[in-house]
Amino acid sequence: MKRIEEQTCYEILEVSPTATADEIQKAYERAKETFRSDSLAIYSLYSEKEIEEIQAAIEKAYRVLMEEALSKSFDRPYPKTPEGRAEEGPSERGGLSWDGAASPSFSDVPVDPEEEPYRGKSLKRIRQRMGIDLRTISAQTKINMKMLEWIEEEAVERLPALVYLKGFLKGYAQCLGLDPQKVIQGYVKFLEESQKK
Amino acid sequence: MDPIQNNDQKVIWTIGGGKGGSGKSFITANIGVCLAELGARVILIDADLGGANLHTFLGISPPSHTLSDFIKKRVADLREVIIPTGIPNLQLLTGAEDLLNAADAKSVQRRKLLRSIQTLEGDYIFVDLGAGNSLSVLDFFLMSDGGILMVTPEPTSIENTYRFLKSAFYRRLKQTVSSYRVKTLIEGAMDRKNEMGIRSPQDLFQAVMDVDEGEAKRMLEETESFRPNLILNQVRSKKDIEIGFAIRSACQKYFGLRLHYLGYVVFDQEVSDSIRKRRPLVLENARSRAAQCVREIAYKLADLRIDSSGMKGSRTEDEQVES
Numbered sequence: 388m389k390r391i392e393e394q395t396c397y398e399i400l401e402v403s404p405t406a407t408a409d410e411i412q413k414a415y416e417r418a419k420e421t422f423r424s425d426s427l428a429i430y431s432l433y434s435e436k437e438i439e440e441i442q443a444a445i446e447k448a449y450r451v452l453m454e455e456a457l458s459k460s461f462d463r464p465y466p467k468t469p470e471g472r473a474e475e476g477p478s479e480r481g482g483l484s485w486d487g488a489a490s491p492s493f494s495d496v497p498v499d500p501e502e503e504p505y506r507g508k509s510l511k512r513i514r515q516r517m518g519i520d521l522r523t524i525s526a527q528t529k530i531n532m533k534m535l536e537w538i539e540e541e542a543v544e545r546l547p548a549l550v551y552l553k554g555f556l557k558g559y560a561q562c563l564g565l566d567p568q569k570v571i572q573g574y575v576k577f578l579e580e581s582q583k584k
Numbered sequence: 585m586d587p588i589q590n591n592d593q594k595v596i597w598t599i600g601g602g603k604g605g606s607g608k609s610f611i612t613a614n615i616g617v618c619l620a621e622l623g624a625r626v627i628l629i630d631a632d633l634g635g636a637n638l639h640t641f642l643g644i645s646p647p648s649h650t651l652s653d654f655i656k657k658r659v660a661d662l663r664e665v666i667i668p669t670g671i672p673n674l675q676l677l678t679g680a681e682d683l684l685n686a687a688d689a690k691s692v693q694r695r696k697l698l699r700s701i702q703t704l705e706g707d708y709i710f711v712d713l714g715a716g717n718s719l720s721v722l723d724f725f726l727m728s729d730g731g732i733l734m735v736t737p738e739p740t741s742i743e744n745t746y747r748f749l750k751s752a753f754y755r756r757l758k759q760t761v762s763s764y765r766v767k768t769l770i771e772g773a774m775d776r777k778n779e780m781g782i783r784s785p786q787d788l789f790q791a792v793m794d795v796d797e798g799e800a801k802r803m804l805e806e807t808e809s810f811r812p813n814l815i816l817n818q819v820r821s822k823k824d825i826e827i828g829f830a831i832r833s834a835c836q837k838y839f840g841l842r843l844h845y846l847g848y849v850v851f852d853q854e855v856s857d858s859i860r861k862r863r864p865l866v867l868e869n870a871r872s873r874a875a876q877c878v879r880e881i882a883y884k885l886a887d888l889r890i891d892s893s894g895m896k897g898s899r900t901e902d903e904q905v906e907s
Contacts, residue, residue, distance in 0.1 A: 388789040388804055388840040401833060421830035428830035431743045432838045441837065 391441050396448035407529050408456040408554075415449040450550065457554035505565075505573025507541035514539075514563055528558035535559065538574075543581055594706060597885070598725050600713035601733035601748040603741050607817040608632070608734045610855065610865075611878065612712040613641035617864045618882035620673035624707040627666065631680035631724065632714030639676060642669045643862040650679020654700065655693075662700055671867075677704075680711065694723050708885075715744070722752045726759075730888075732813045732846065735831065737824040742831065749812060750774075753785070753839055760806040766792050766799045785839050807840050815881060816848040824848075847881040849874050 389398065397404055400414040421428055422441045429438065503509045514521070521539075525532045534555060537545045546552050553571050560570035599608045612628055620626045629651075630638035639646055649665040659665055666675045680697065701709060711728065713721050725731040731752070735745045751774070758770045769791050773782040782788045785807075793800040812835075816828040828845045835843040849855075852874035858865040866875045 388786060388807055390786045391837065401836065417826070417829060418833065420826065421833045426830055427737065427739055427742055427827055428834045429838075430739070431746055432834055 391437075391444050394444070396451045399444050399448040400452060402452070406452070406456065408453060409529055409531050411449065411452045411456050412531065415445065415453075418445045418449075453551055454554070457551070457558070504577065505570045506577035507539045507574070510559065510563075510570065510574075511539040513565070517563060519563060524559060524562045527562050528555075530555050530558055541577070541581075543578065546578075549575070549578075594702070594704075594709060595730065596701065596709045596711065596728045597730045597732055598711045598713050598728040599732045599734060600716070600721060600725050601731075601735070601745045603744040604715040606715070606734045606736045606741055607849070607855075608714060609638050609641055609712050610859065611732075611734060611815060611817065611849070611881075612710045613638060614864050614866045614875070614878045615882045615885065616674055616708075616710055617642075617671055617866050618879050619708050619886060620671055621866075622882075622886060623673065624886070625673050625675075625705065626708045626710070627675045627677055627704050627706040628669075629680050629701065629709060629711040630676070630678040631721075632712050632716075635714070636678055638712050639678065640862055641859065642671070642674075642676065642864060644669055644676070647676065647678050651677055651697070651700075652679045655697065662703060663705075666704070671864075675706070677701075694720055694727075698724070698727050717744075717748055717751060719755070722748075722755050725752050726756050730813055732815055734815050734817055735828075736818045737816060737820075737827045742827075745831070749835070749839065749841075752812070753807075753810065753841065754788075756810055757788075757803050757806055760802050761792075761796075761799045763796050763799050766796055769795070808842075811842050811844055813844045813846045815846050818851040819848045820851045846884060847877065849877040849881070 391399070397406075400411060400418055402410055402414045406414070419442075420426070422438060422445060424435065424438055424442075433441070514524070521532065521535050524530070525535055534547075536542075538552075538555060538559065547555075552574070556571045556574055557567040560567040599612050609630075609632060616626045616628045628638055628642075630636040632638070637646075644667070647665075647667045649659060649667070651662075651665055653659045654662050654665050665679070666677050668674075669676050680701075701711070711724065713724060733745050733749065735741050754770055754774050758767050761767060761770070769780070769782070770788065772778045772780050773785075773788040773791075776783075780791060782791055789800060789803060792803060814828060814831060816825065816831075819825055825848050828848055832843045832845050835841045850873045852872055854869045854872035855865055855874050858868040861868060865872060866878055869875055
């Protein structure tokens with residue numbers, strides 16, 4: 388019997404605290420659909436203003452949970468912390484750490500990042516050259532296959548908000564042993580340029 | 585009074601809500617047939633005020649004996665008014681609507697009706713409540729082991745369902761609390777344009793919290809335990825199926841209620857064909873898409889029964905509905 392402003396992010400999106408990024412994405416899409424202004428299921432229960440409040444709450448919950456989930460899932464491929472202690476299960480850590488503290492070194496990566504600027508197509512080429520299957524990346528990062536394809540195909544209009552895209556790119560980059568920062572920078576720059584056109 | 589003891593395992597489902605034509609009688613009859621086919625003893629009870637014709641869905645004539653004959657002591661044994669349907673394990677009891685309809689139907693009488701139903705020998709009892717929204721219907725819905733709301737993916741149907749659900753929910757809350765003041769608050773909240781400014785269940789809860797914390801707590805517990813079920817009928821697209829989830833979400837957010845989305849039945853011409861032939865669809869055309877949907881729901885009800893807690897994790901339910 389909680390008002391929307393009293394509900395936790397989990398309650399708002401109706402997911403469990405252990406939900407993966409993928410589950411959160413699905414729950415978010417469903418919640419967004421449910422609380423669309425013209426949704427059949429809600430118009431007779433709420434006023435327009437209330438619907439707007441709920442919509443805002445859903446967006447906020449999505450942002451918060453997605454960041455949390457992404458930070459968890461990117462820790463998974465590299466379970467060792469500097470102390471050598473394995474992190475188990477869903478970590479209770481909050482915010483997303485963008486720096487590659489747990490990443491492997493990039494010095495021995497057989498790809499020259501200066502070769503071409505990072506963008507979807509070049510990332511795909513690098514991945515293929517390394518002989519890594521997209522499915523493998525999806526399995527490791529828990530990022531939806533479709534999302535990975537969109538990133539590689541540069542399906543600009545389908546890509547999520549920048550904050551999530553950065554998270555996805557980070558996971559992708561770590562899987563390929565690339566420098567996440569450089570990949571993110573390159574991709575963002577590519578996006579900005581494509582927007583200008 | 586042995587039979588009562590033996591009937592501990594019996595489950596009484598009521599089917600109501602929505603509006604006329606959403607398929608309550610169709611579902612009642614066909615789920616009944618499915619479970620009877622599984623070997624369960626099933627009794628269908630027609631309590632549809634708007635037009636009791638459950639017998640037609642089963643292809644039999646209006647029975648000469650009805651439940652009111654028993655209540656009015658015209659027949660001595662309840663079993664005399666239960667009629668066979670020609671389908672093994674499936675029996676029909678009509679005339680409950682007379683009792684629910686009676687202007688003087690007091691809760692005593694309703695309880696008497698429920699008690700007599702509880703003495704029936706069967707594994708499953710399905711009560712078709714029709715589209716009514718009267719106190720009798722609400723009470724019956726609330727007193728059963730499981731209330732099922734039949735909805736079609738149309739605004740009018742969903743609106744009526746919410747109205748029904750709100751009435752049932754507030755009535756249940758009112759029955760839970762004992763303080764006169766709180767009862768008055770709940771009654772006031774029923775009126776959408778009430779002067780207390782109570783617009784939502786949250787408002788009501790807050791208002792009760794302000795006057796009596798203990799009662800508020802009881803209301804909260806009651807909200808937890810009230811778990812209505814939903815069947816979406818005449819679904820034409822994947823988007824329609826999603827409406828069931830949307831309704832569930834809305835119930836969670838608005839009422840704080842955990843609605844159980846039992847399943848959906850696709851729109852299928854075979855349904856009206858079977859009704860015209862006065863034959864249950866699941867017998868007439870067992871392989872039609874709608875029949876398969878009904879069977880799936882029936883099996884789910886059977887599963888729920890085996891799981892004596894009656895409540896399963898909502899996750900698996902989701903997956904079943906989605907598959």
